Amino acid sequence: MRIKHYLLATALLATTQFLPAQTPLKVFATRAAEKAIFDEVEALGTLRANESIDLTSTVTEYVTAINFDDNQRVKKGRVLLEMDAAEEEAELAEVVSLLEESQRQVERLKPLVERGAASESAIDEQRREVASAKARAQAIQSRISKRRIIAPFDGVVGLRNLSVGALMQPGTLITTLDDDSVMKLDFSVPSVFLSTLKPGLQIESRARAYPERLFEGTIASVDSRIDPVTRAVLARALIDNTNQSLKPGMLMRVTLRKNPRESIVLPEAALVSQGDRAFVYRVLASEGAQKVERRAVTLGVRRKGEAEILDGIEVGDWIVTDGTMKLRPGAPVEVIAEEYGQETLSEKLGQSNPKL
Numbered sequence: 001m002r003i004k005h006y007l008l009a010t011a012l013l014a015t016t017q018f019l020p021a022q023t024p025l026k027v028f029a030t031r032a033a034e035k036a037i038f039d040e041v042e043a044l045g046t047l048r049a050n051e052s053i054d055l056t057s058t059v060t061e062y063v064t065a066i067n068f069d070d071n072q073r074v075k076k077g078r079v080l081l082e083m084d085a086a087e088e089e090a091e092l093a094e095v096v097s098l099l100e101e102s103q104r105q106v107e108r109l110k111p112l113v114e115r116g117a118a119s120e121s122a123i124d125e126q127r128r129e130v131a132s133a134k135a136r137a138q139a140i141q142s143r144i145s146k147r148r149i150i151a152p153f154d155g156v157v158g159l160r161n162l163s164v165g166a167l168m169q170p171g172t173l174i175t176t177l178d179d180d181s182v183m184k185l186d187f188s189v190p191s192v193f194l195s196t197l198k199p200g201l202q203i204e205s206r207a208r209a210y211p212e213r214l215f216e217g218t219i220a221s222v223d224s225r226i227d228p229v230t231r232a233v234l235a236r237a238l239i240d241n242t243n244q245s246l247k248p249g250m251l252m253r254v255t256l257r258k259n260p261r262e263s264i265v266l267p268e269a270a271l272v273s274q275g276d277r278a279f280v281y282r283v284l285a286s287e288g289a290q291k292v293e294r295r296a297v298t299l300g301v302r303r304k305g306e307a308e309i310l311d312g313i314e315v316g317d318w319i320v321t322d323g324t325m326k327l328r329p330g331a332p333v334e335v336i337a338e339e340y341g342q343e344t345l346s347e348k349l350g351q352s353n354p355k356l
Contacts, residue, residue: 024290024332027323029283030270030339032313034262039301041196041256045187045205045237049178049248051153055080057168059146068175070159074151081174083147092140099133102126155179156244183239183246185217187254188232196258197222203237205252215239215246263300264309267339270321271297271307280309281327283318283335292320294329 061083068080105126112118158176162168185205189197201219217239226233237254239246272279278299281292297312313319320327321339 024334026336027320027333028337028339029318029335032317035265037263038257038260043187043254045185045252045254047250048184050182051179055174063166073156078151081149085144085147088144095136102129183241185237191226191231204255281320
C-alpha cells in the first residue's frame with residue numbers, strides 16, 4: 001500500500017512540473033495620489049430679491065395714468081402711477097399766490113420800518129404769514145406726492161393689478177418691485193455646523209428649474225439666534241443674478257464645503273467590501289512580473305464615484321480599478337491601462353502598458 005501511494009505522489013509531482021504557468025489577468029489600475037477634498041453639508045433654501053416691496057396706495061383717489069408694463073425693468077425715481085391731484089394742485093396754486101403776496105409785503109415794509117414809518121410788529125406779522133404759507137405749501141405738496149407712485153430703487157415690476165380710472169383704496173396692491181441683480185438665499189443649517197458658517201464661505205446651489213446649471217455664491221451673514229425647536233440656524237448667501245434667471249421664491253438645494261484638505265482619493269470601483277471592512281488590490285512589481293496583494297483601507301468621505309482613503313495605502317501605489325472581482329491575493333496581473341477618471345474605454349485600451 002505504501003509503495004502504491006508513493007508511486008501516485010511521484011506521478012502527480014511529475015505531472016505538475018509540465019503544467020503551464022497561470023495566465024496573468026489583464027486589469028486597469030490607477031496611481032494613488034492626493035487631491036483636494038472637503039466635507040459636504042446639504043440644505044434647502046429659498047431665494048429672495050436683494051430689495052423687494054409691494055407697491056400700494058395710502059390715499060383714496062382715481063388713477064389717471066399708469067406708466068409701466070408687466071415685468072418691465074424700471075430705474076429709481078421713475079413715476080409708475082399717477083392719481084387725480086387737481087384739487088390739491090389748485091390749493092397749492094392759491095397758497096403760492098398768498099406766499100408771494102406776503103413776501104412782497106415784507107419787502108415793502110422793510111424800508112418803512114427803517115425810517116420809523118411802520119412798526120416792527122407789522123413786518124413780523126407779514127413774516128409769520130410767509131412762514132405759514134410755506135408750511136401750507138409743503139403740506140399740499142406732500143399730499144400731491146402721495147398721488148404719484150415712484151420707484152424707490154432699480155428693479156423689475158410684477159404684474160399690473162389695475163387700470164386707468166380705477167378708484168384706489170389705501171392698501172390696494174398696484175404691483176411688486178424686485179431688485180433681482182443679486183439674490184439672497186436663506187437656508188437653515190443644523191447648529192452643529194455653526195463653526196463652519198463664516199461670512200465669505202463659498203456655497204454651491206442648484207434649482208430644479210435649471211437641473212444642469214450650478215449657481216455659486218458666498219455666505220454674507222448668519223442669524224444671531226438658533227431656533228430652539230429645530231436647533232438650526234438661518235444663514236444668508238448672496239448669488240449674482242446678472243442674467244436674471246433666478247426668481248424670488250425659488251427653492252434651492254445648497255451645498256456647503258467644510259474642512260478642506262488634501263487626501264488620497266480612489267475611484268469607488270477600486271474598493272472591495274467584506275462586511276463592514278473595505279479592501280483594495282495593490283499591484284506589486286517583482287522580477288519583471290506583476291502580482292497583487294490585498295490591503296485593508298480606512299475610508300473617509302465618500303462622494304459620487306469617489307472615496308477618501310485615510311489609511312492603508314501610500315501616495316504612488318498602483319491600485320487595481322477594473323477586474324477586482326476575479327482577483328485573489330498573490331494572483332499575477334498585467335496592467336494594460338492607467339485610469340485617470342475621465343477616459344473612455346477606447347482611450348484606455350489605446351494606451352501602451354504603463355510602467356510601475
